[in-house]
Amino acid sequence: MKICLIGLNLTNLILAKVLEEKKLYVDIYSNKKIQNIKTNRTIAISSENFDYLKSFTQSSIMSWKSKEIKIFTEDSKLHEIINFNKKNKEVFNLISYSKLNEIFLKKIKKSKYIKILNSDTCSPLILKKIKNYELVINSENKNFISNKFFTNKIKKNYRSRAYTFLINHRNKNNDLAIQVFTKFGPLAFLPLSNTKTSIVFSYKGRKIDDHKIINIFKKYNSFYSLTKIGKIEKFSLSFEMLRNYTHNNILAFGDLLHRIHPLAGQGFNMTIRDIKIISKILDNKISLGLLIDSSVAEDFQNSTKHLNYLYGKAIDAIYEFFRFDNNIKNSISKPMFKILNKNSLFKKYSNILSDKGLNL
Numbered sequence: 001m002k003i004c005l006i007g008l009n010l011t012n013l014i015l016a017k018v019l020e021e022k023k024l025y026v027d028i029y030s031n032k033k034i035q036n037i038k039t040n041r042t043i044a045i046s047s048e049n050f051d052y053l054k055s056f057t058q059s060s061i062m063s064w065k066s067k068e069i070k071i072f073t074e075d076s077k078l079h080e081i082i083n084f085n086k087k088n089k090e091v092f093n094l095i096s097y098s099k100l101n102e103i104f105l106k107k108i109k110k111s112k113y114i115k116i117l118n119s120d121t122c123s124p125l126i127l128k129k130i131k132n133y134e135l136v137i138n139s140e141n142k143n144f145i146s147n148k149f150f151t152n153k154i155k156k157n158y159r160s161r162a163y164t165f166l167i168n169h170r171n172k173n174n175d176l177a178i179q180v181f182t183k184f185g186p187l188a189f190l191p192l193s194n195t196k197t198s199i200v201f202s203y204k205g206r207k208i209d210d211h212k213i214i215n216i217f218k219k220y221n222s223f224y225s226l227t228k229i230g231k232i233e234k235f236s237l238s239f240e241m242l243r244n245y246t247h248n249n250i251l252a253f254g255d256l257l258h259r260i261h262p263l264a265g266q267g268f269n270m271t272i273r274d275i276k277i278i279s280k281i282l283d284n285k286i287s288l289g290l291l292i293d294s295s296v297a298e299d300f301q302n303s304t305k306h307l308n309y310l311y312g313k314a315i316d317a318i319y320e321f322f323r324f325d326n327n328i329k330n331s332i333s334k335p336m337f338k339i340l341n342k343n344s345l346f347k348k349y350s351n352i353l354s355d356k357g358l359n360l
């Protein structure tokens, strides 16, 4: 029995590795037209998810560990309103997207269970190619299948753009991640080494040129002594939740299911948690000697859709809260976080939610 994965992206590389461990044969459909888009982007992976990824790669993934997160607001640029840390464990692992992709791609290419097939996934002919598989998992956001069967979504346009870039700076002990809820939108500093930090600035408003973004960024940067600013990459930001995860034997997956604001660094973490859930569903079917078919897709949808929606909405609520709070000069966040910062139960559950999500 073979499972078909559409899209040669990070989601499918990890998923293929998970399927290979179960001795399931996998065909991955790759599309030359969208292959190898280079990016300098960094992703933050929670400690539990990072341990999971490491278990497939014999610990070959190296990350920069962030031991604490501090949150600032426009009105409180020098003193954090709240901080999060864990006893003896990192809050986040910071790793380059390309590096992670490279590690998994290398593993996949060596596997006798996994075949990478080239195909134009945007052509209607793809339907013919996949018709003999019992289960197809589509993680590509834009291809023929996504455009035809997976367009019914709850959507919101943030009318914001994320500007991401790397900064080099003077050597410093760099294990603190920072988020500033500026009046322009959330600005994150994600440490990558003692001399390098990744910046994600979600700027709300009209398109502005890179030079202006850097000038605004510099006004908020009281943390690093800059030596170099790298090339800027841009992403339009939206909230998207797919209403129906399945179509016949096809399951939508990854960012196609849920696209959220990057302020909490949770988009890919949600996908890793989805991978863990589908893995358990497959283990269950295999142990009962059942067929790996569209019932896997149905079971997956039933176990995750409501929780993914709630989680995505919670991240959206954080975004809207700080946007509103900035409009009234942080007059809610100031007194509220004074209390919450001392509340160990609030901090404990915030840590659990960012690490494990709602699938407890």
Ligand SMILES: Cc1cc2nc3c(=O)[nH]c(=O)nc-3n(C[C@H](O)[C@H](O)[C@H](O)COP(=O)(O)OP(=O)(O)OC[C@H]3O[C@@H](n4cnc5c(N)ncnc54)[C@H](O)[C@@H]3O)c2cc1C
Pocket: 006, 007, 008, 009, 010, 011, 012, 029, 030, 031, 032, 034, 035, 036, 037, 038, 042, 043, 044, 045, 097, 121, 139, 140, 141, 162, 164, 200, 235, 254, 255, 262, 264, 265, 266, 267, 268, 269, 270, 271
């Ligand atoms: C600004 C920003 C910051 C973010 N930060 C975080 C974070 O800190 N933590 C977190 O958990 N999430 C974060 N996310 C979300 C996360 O980046 C996405 O969930 C993740 O990148 C999805 O990756 P993917 O490779 O699976 O998907 P895709 O984005 O679909 O694919 C990425 C690349 O894979 C290649 N590819 C795809 N399909 C094919 C194909 N058929 N053939 C060949 N090549 C293909 C292409 O090069 C494509 O560009 C962030 C998102 C944004 C926009």
